[in-house]
Amino acid sequence: MLEKRTPRQRQKTRDPKQRSKDFDEVALGFTEEQATLEAKRCIMCKKKPCVAGCPVDIDIPEFIASIVKGDYEGAIRKIKEKNNLPAICGRVCPQETQCEALCTLSAKGKPVGIGALERFAADWEIAHLKLKIPKIENRRGIKVAAVGSGPAGLTAAADLARLGYEVTLFESLSASGGVLRYGIPEFRLPKKILDIETEYVRSLGVDIKLNVLIGRTFTINDLFNDGYKAIFL
Ligand code: SF4
Structure with missing residues (x-):
């Protein structure tokens, strides 16, 4: 070879x-x-x-x-x-x-x-190709949350969705991506690429809620009281 x-x-x-x-x-x-x-x-x-x-x-x-x-x-x-x-x-x-x-x-x-x-x-x-969405076999009916839609939050949310959890990803700003959007310049990482892969995460079933600042809009306890069983921070 x-x-x-x-x-x-x-x-x-x-x-x-x-x-x-x-x-x-x-x-x-x-x-x-x-x-x-x-x-x-x-x-x-x-x-x-x-x-x-x-x-x-x-x-x-x-x-x-x-x-x-x-x-x-x-x-x-x-x-x-x-x-x-x-x-x-x-x-x-x-x-x-x-x-x-x-x-x-x-x-x-x-x-x-x-x-x-x-x-x-x-x-x-x-x-x-049209982005292919993997089949999620084992839907668990368990709500979990991830806070912050930077690379860690997007990855955790997508992996949890693929494992069958109902995932909500909370983002404090008006657009998702965190450092991928606001820290890496367009000439290194075009926003178009970020948007395509964020859409893929959404298509796995992740509900991305923008303009929600955890700690102010909702507290961690609010999330637990709302039925979330685990929270990725
Ligand atoms: S990419 Fe991995 S498998 Fe290929 S040569 Fe390098 S170490 Fe070996």
Whole structure:
């Protein structure tokens, strides 16, 4: 599988002259050809050291193997078994200190571009498929809440919804996303991408309530009194 002479692929970026005039995204993502070349650099290590560096435990070589085969839908399904926000994470996760830092190839060269491959699979899904909503088998009829719709709140809410809980996500501001919306500039993470993945979280059944400041609009005790059995803060 290893093509020794294939260098690590670099995402194309917009011309600095052009991008100095606007705030549009700088990195353009891999082309299909680049994604295939980069995926083929993975040597499919049996012990999968990269997975230990992934905070959400994505089976990295499995999704990369799907890209090698040209099965991009298979790749995004594998990623989404563990990660509900792959287009966001593929752009802004610090892979260089996580999965890529543990990649076997980094011992003698450059690690596999795992983050850019994740972004490729996620962007491919957005461009080619209707976002597929996983079937929720075990509806528990138990209300839980998450407070704050930044990356932690969105992730917790989506995971809990997939486990069958009735989830309400409370956000104090008039738009969801927290640091993803207000802390990361458009040229790194377009709001369009955030909105698409937030819509995916909603479609899992998460009720996002905006302009609700927990502690002022409602207290934690109000939530428990209202029937919420657990609250993620
Ligand atoms: S450690 Fe690197 S080369 Fe090995 S399976 Fe993971 S991504 Fe592929």
